Amino acid sequence: MRKDGALWALGAMSGTSLDGVDAAMIKTDGRAIFAFGPSAYRPYTPEERATLRGALGRWPGDPGVTAAAEVVEAAHAELLSRFTGAELLGFHGQTLAHEPSGRGTHQCGNGALLAQLLGLPTVWDFRSADVTIGGQGAPLAPFYHFALARHIGATEPLAFLNLGGVGNLTWIDPTAPGPENPGALLAFDTGPANAPINDLMQDRLGLDHDEGGRLAAAGEVDEDFVASVLKDPWFDQPPPKSLDRNDFHGLIDRLKMLSDADAAATLTAIAAASVAAAQIHFPAPVTRILVTGGGRHNPVLMAELRRRIPCPILPVEDVGLDGDMLEAQAFAFLAVRVLLKMATSGPDTTGAPALVGGGQISRPD
Ligand SMILES: Nc1ncnc2c1ncn2[C@@H]1O[C@H](COP(=O)(O)OP(=O)(O)OP(=O)(O)O)[C@@H](O)[C@H]1O
Ligand SMILES: CC(=O)N[C@H]1[C@@H]2OC[C@@H](O2)[C@@H](O)[C@@H]1O[C@H](C)C(=O)O
Numbered sequence: 001m002r003k004d005g006a007l008w009a010l011g012a013m014s015g016t017s018l019d020g021v022d023a024a025m026i027k028t029d030g031r032a033i034f035a036f037g038p039s040a041y042r043p044y045t046p047e048e049r050a051t052l053r054g055a056l057g058r059w060p061g062d063p064g065v066t067a068a069a070e071v072v073e074a075a076h077a078e079l080l081s082r083f084t085g086a087e088l089l090g091f092h093g094q095t096l097a098h099e100p101s102g103r104g105t106h107q108c109g110n111g112a113l114l115a116q117l118l119g120l121p122t123v124w125d126f127r128s129a130d131v132t133i134g135g136q137g138a139p140l141a142p143f144y145h146f147a148l149a150r151h152i153g154a155t156e157p158l159a160f161l162n163l164g165g166v167g168n169l170t171w172i173d174p175t176a177p178g179p180e181n182p183g184a185l186l187a188f189d190t191g192p193a194n195a196p197i198n199d200l201m202q203d204r205l206g207l208d209h210d211e212g213g214r215l216a217a218a219g220e221v222d223e224d225f226v227a228s229v230l231k232d233p234w235f236d237q238p239p240p241k242s243l244d245r246n247d248f249h250g251l252i253d254r255l256k257m258l259s260d261a262d263a264a265a266t267l268t269a270i271a272a273a274s275v276a277a278a279q280i281h282f283p284a285p286v287t288r289i290l291v292t293g294g295g296r297h298n299p300v301l302m303a304e305l306r307r308r309i310p311c312p313i314l315p316v317e318d319v320g321l322d323g324d325m326l327e328a329q330a331f332a333f334l335a336v337r338v339l340l341k342m343a344t345s346g347p348d349t350t351g352a353p354a355l356v357g358g359g360q361i362s363r364p365d
Helices: 046-055 063-080 111-118 128-132 142-151 194-205 211-217 223-230 250-254 260-281 299-308 326-339
Strands: 007-014 020-028 033-043 088-099 104-108 122-124 158-163 166-172 185-192 289-292 313-315 360-362
Touching (some): 007 063, 007 326, 020 063, 033 063, 063 111, 088 326, 104 128, 111 122, 122 326, 142 158, 142 185, 142 326, 166 260, 185 260, 194 250, 211 299, 223 260, 299 313
Parallel strands (some): 007 088, 088 122, 158 289, 289 313
Antiparallel strands (some): 122 360, 158 166
């Protein structure tokens, strides 16, 4: 480590949308961001995606999990070996099952194996420690969101919204001394985002996602249905709260009577309405919501958000950030924090009863 205490860390994320692996480098001391480095993406092949899909909801010991772990490890090894100059790897893995108040949380892929293959100290299994002490184990990006809020010079409350398979939101008071301070953050999952849209596209049309929101744009939102979904007590439940990818999968069956386009429009509206419903939990109104994750590429979803929420809703690119790589960067940032024995979550982000540093460190021989 250099005099400024900063490291070049590589982060890798395989998200709940099951589209592929994102990887990105940042230079950080676990507090400030000194530089953004290169990034790369490696999509899963249709066969790999099917293996991962088949293992969703399964736990270690199941043969489907072993097959999924092999896919995840091979895809990461291939992608991450393209990078040079990293001093540390933060490896999230692929969440297959997440039941924080039940069986726990499980991200497949062996970080110790990647440490050997890549010759890099590797921080992995970021979520278990938090769940073990009673936290949700998610979301974990909020401490990074705080650093980003500082990096962009924010001085008033704002929120980061990630529209991945599931949506998650971090409310931030950027004037707080640090992310560990009570009141600096409030983070939670907002509800279903792209996962049900992708599942609908897969089930009905054999497609991965609704590119450009084109199918949704051709349909009409069933507002009564949206309202009925939003009556689920989950939305009123105060944070902390997190979701498994398939927690709202039942929506697909309930939409059977709608045409493909109307069902896509309605699921897209539900993703936006979930975020609008989240505003009741904000400790203070926000001046803007900065949107990251693949959902910001869907103009119908962005329009639905703007229709339902009064403040500016902006892609993170508007403040100079990279919304496709932000989660990968987050796990690079968190890896440095774990190495330096700093907290990665706490009462205001995952509801853990105390600040906790999640993640184990594996070093190459
Ligand atoms: N051009 C686009 N048009 C419509 N939707 C898109 C587009 N690009 C990405 N998406 C949606 O975003 C998804 C990918 O988002 P992202 O990569 O943020 O998810 P993730 O990282 O897998 O999820 P999570 O944050 O839940 O772990 C795609 O599966 C798709 O549903
Ligand atoms: C258990 C799990 O993998 N959760 C993911 C998922 O995808 C979005 C949302 O649900 C969030 O809670 C989390 O990912 C981000 C990276 C997080 O932990 O901040």
